[in-house]
Amino acid sequence: MLCSRHLRQSATWTWLLVIGATFLPGALVAQDAAPGGLGVVRQIGKPESPTRSGEQLEQITEEVSAKLRCPVCQGMSVADSPSASARAMKDEIEELLAQGYSPAQVNQYFESTYGEFVLLDPKRQGLNWLIWLAPGVIFFGGLAGVIVVMRSRAQDPPVDEDGDLDAYLDRVRARVGTHSTRE
Numbered sequence: 001m002l003c004s005r006h007l008r009q010s011a012t013w014t015w016l017l018v019i020g021a022t023f024l025p026g027a028l029v030a031q032d033a034a035p036g037g038l039g040v041v042r043q044i045g046k047p048e049s050p051t052r053s054g055e056q057l058e059q060i061t062e063e064v065s066a067k068l069r070c071p072v073c074q075g076m077s078v079a080d081s082p083s084a085s086a087r088a089m090k091d092e093i094e095e096l097l098a099q100g101y102s103p104a105q106v107n108q109y110f111e112s113t114y115g116e117f118v119l120l121d122p123k124r125q126g127l128n129w130l131i132w133l134a135p136g137v138i139f140f141g142g143l144a145g146v147i148v149v150m151r152s153r154a155q156d157p158p159v160d161e162d163g164d165l166d167a168y169l170d171r172v173r174a175r176v177g178t179h180s181t182r183e
Contacts, residue, residue, distance in 0.1 A: 044109045047100030061094040064103045068093070068110055069120050077120055 052060060062079055068089065070081035078086045078093070089110070096106050110118050122131055 043112050044101065044105045047102075048105060049097075049100050049102045051100045052097055057094065057098055060097050060103060061090065064097065064106050065090045065093050067107065067120055069118050071114055071118065 065078040066080075068078045070076045070078050070083060070086040070089070072083045072085045073081040076086075078089045093106055093110075096109065097103070101109070107119065116122065
């Protein structure tokens with residue numbers, strides 16, 4: 001009798017261990033990935049701002065989601081995109097802001113998750129300076145080219161309507177083989 005009771009208890013514990021080993025890692029990963037979970041705290045730290053709600057939360061959510069790029073849509077912000085991915089991101093933004101994370105922390109979280117691509121306004125550092133300076137360099141380079149061409153054309157002497165044109169036409173007619181003169 002003692003032996004059968006001991007076997008039942010060990011079987012129960014064995015099943016509990018199997019179930020725990022099966023579902024516990026999944027629960028930890030889910031907690032780690034959830035907004036406000038351990039992964040968020042590891043990536044961006046603890047919330048820096050007070051918790052928000054209501055109209056203030058909606059306004060800040062719109063501002064933050066307008067600065068983040070939808071990973072699915074071409075060049076659209078999370079705020080403007082109709083995709084399910086953008087709606088999920090916007091919900092996550094709202095949840096993080098409601099928990100007290102600052103807009104800078106939320107941007108940092110999405111940048112660490114998706115890369116710098118997710119920022120609609122790239123940082124002004126490193127090779128990104130090329131993105132910011134190229135339009136101005138191209139514009140002023142084109143403007144300088146137009147000015148140079150305009151000045152070179154302004155320096156060419158004007159054509160004398162009567163003398164130079166008649167001499168030119170005579171040379172052309174001589175080469176072509178007709179000797180008629182202009183009347």
